[in-house]
Amino acid sequence: MTGFARRHPDCAFRAVADEGGLVVLPGRAEVKVLNPAGIKIFSLLDGQHSAEAIARAVADEFDVSEDRALADVRAFIAELAAAEMLAEGEPATEEARS
Amino acid sequence: MSEAVARPTPYERVISRAFAEAIPLNAQFEITYRCNHLCTFCYNSPNGQRELTTPQIFEALRKIADFGVLYLTLTGGEALCHKDFFKIAEEVRRLGMAVRIYTNGYLLADRKFIRKVKALNPFEVEISIHGARAETHEALTKIKGSFDRTVTAIRNLVEEGIKVNLKCPITRLNKDELFGVRDIGDRFGLFINFDAVITPKDDGNQDPLALRADEEFFKDYWAEHYSKLHRGRLPPKTNHCAADGGANCGTGRSGFTIDPYGNILPCVAFRRKIANILEVNSLHDIWQTSPVLHEVRGLAVEAREKLDEHEYGPYFQFCLGVAETQVGDPLGIYPQAEINARAVKRAYDLIQISGAKGRKSA
Numbered sequence: 001m002t003g004f005a006r007r008h009p010d011c012a013f014r015a016v017a018d019e020g021g022l023v024v025l026p027g028r029a030e031v032k033v034l035n036p037a038g039i040k041i042f043s044l045l046d047g048q049h050s051a052e053a054i055a056r057a058v059a060d061e062f063d064v065s066e067d068r069a070l071a072d073v074r075a076f077i078a079e080l081a082a083a084e085m086l087a088e089g090e091p092a093t094e095e096a097r098s
Numbered sequence: 099m100s101e102a103v104a105r106p107t108p109y110e111r112v113i114s115r116a117f118a119e120a121i122p123l124n125a126q127f128e129i130t131y132r133c134n135h136l137c138t139f140c141y142n143s144p145n146g147q148r149e150l151t152t153p154q155i156f157e158a159l160r161k162i163a164d165f166g167v168l169y170l171t172l173t174g175g176e177a178l179c180h181k182d183f184f185k186i187a188e189e190v191r192r193l194g195m196a197v198r199i200y201t202n203g204y205l206l207a208d209r210k211f212i213r214k215v216k217a218l219n220p221f222e223v224e225i226s227i228h229g230a231r232a233e234t235h236e237a238l239t240k241i242k243g244s245f246d247r248t249v250t251a252i253r254n255l256v257e258e259g260i261k262v263n264l265k266c267p268i269t270r271l272n273k274d275e276l277f278g279v280r281d282i283g284d285r286f287g288l289f290i291n292f293d294a295v296i297t298p299k300d301d302g303n304q305d306p307l308a309l310r311a312d313e314e315f316f317k318d319y320w321a322e323h324y325s326k327l328h329r330g331r332l333p334p335k336t337n338h339c340a341a342d343g344g345a346n347c348g349t350g351r352s353g354f355t356i357d358p359y360g361n362i363l364p365c366v367a368f369r370r371k372i373a374n375i376l377e378v379n380s381l382h383d384i385w386q387t388s389p390v391l392h393e394v395r396g397l398a399v400e401a402r403e404k405l406d407e408h409e410y411g412p413y414f415q416f417c418l419g420v421a422e423t424q425v426g427d428p429l430g431i432y433p434q435a436e437i438n439a440r441a442v443k444r445a446y447d448l449i450q451i452s453g454a455k456g457r458k459s460a
Contacts (some may be wrong), residue, residue, distance in 0.1 A: 012195050016116045029221060
């Protein structure tokens with residue numbers, strides 16, 4: 001356990017080409033559609049990557065600065081938490097962990 | 099008059115892209131042919147081979163998950179009759195796939211099973227119901243008490259908050275009580291999909307077709323009853339598994355099926371062996387290179403082109419697998435498809451006529 005944000009263990013997900021991807025929430029019988037950056041971030045929310053590390057990966061792959069990517073990653077993680085798509089009780093960033 | 103074309107939703111765009119690029123999101127795994135029902139129209143054709151062991155099923159699941167499948171459907175036979183059903187379903191979840199369960203519901207009348215299903219957090223459970231009365235349902239399942247147990251299972255699942263899909267294959271035995279079946283769905287707030295096609299057995303045996311309802315019934319069904327039974331929906335013009343574009347259906351494209359012996363098939367209906375999952379290192383190795391898949395995908399495109407030239411072309415729901423088992427040619431127009439297409443066309447013609455009358459009187 002590293003303390004980084006982790007997607008909810010009940011979620012199943014798949015990226016589809018460069019179209020984005022699908023996240024299935026079995027307990028609610030819902031399917032969410034994420035854009036390409038969203039599915040990239042979601043795939044890295046494995047408890048092993050900090051928000052900062054995810055932002056670097058996003059900045060590498062998409063045309064966005066690391067600062068902007070970090071702000072977007074944090075906002076997205078907050079959205080996922082509000083939507084109950086993250087495992088509970090874990091800080092999302094290196095800052096929160098320190 | 100120009101028609102407004104609705105822009106595809108983000109979900110539709112993702113599904114269309116997966117379909118166009120043959121990225122399989124679904125797999126059906128028939129984990130056993132064993133069953134606690136004796137349905138006279140069942141399409142399964144066990145051939146006496148040894149079924150996969152549980153460790154072999156686990157190995158297959160790992161390969162399916164590594165391939166990126168999103169939805170894994172456990173089916174049979176009756177999937178819940180497999181002695182290790184819950185271990186297998188837990189493994190599906192552990193591997194990160196959403197689990198669907200196809201069942202006759204018989205065992206889910208037991209609360210002990212329901213609690214275990216609930217713990218799996220399945221995406222959905224699909225149950226077939228064969229009539230509005232026990233006599234009808236059990237005339238098809240051949241198991242006394244199966245109707246009450248199926249209805250109890252539906253209630254149990256709904257009470258636990260598990261998503262349930264109900265399906266009712268239309269036969270000559272239940273065709274006069276479809277509204278009663280719909281009422282059962284309504285009682286639990288569930289939508290029922292009525293299935294107008296009875297298929298031959300997988301080995302080509304045509305006996306199940308004797309249960310088909312007659313053409314007169316289907317004229318009324320598509321023109322009048324369908325919309326009432328399906329909460330105002332119009333009859334479908336294409337296969338449920340066709341996203342859009344050139345192919346008739348998603349066989350060998352949007353998903354695949356594994357039979358109880360480990361054979362990989364293009365879909366549940368079109369049962370041409372691609373390979374055995376135990377004999378391939380990775381599904382990636384065969385998905386783009388298999389000559390069987392290449393041919394099947396080509397046939398699905400050819401079928402759509404052939405249907406487009408047919409008098410009832412835009413109204414066909416056509417299954418290559420049924421065509422192959424029924425008339426020996428995956429592109430052959432089988433009677434039931436033509437009967438349904440003719441009746442669906444008539445239904446749309448009637449809608450246009452009544453729409454025109456409506457506009458005149460307005």
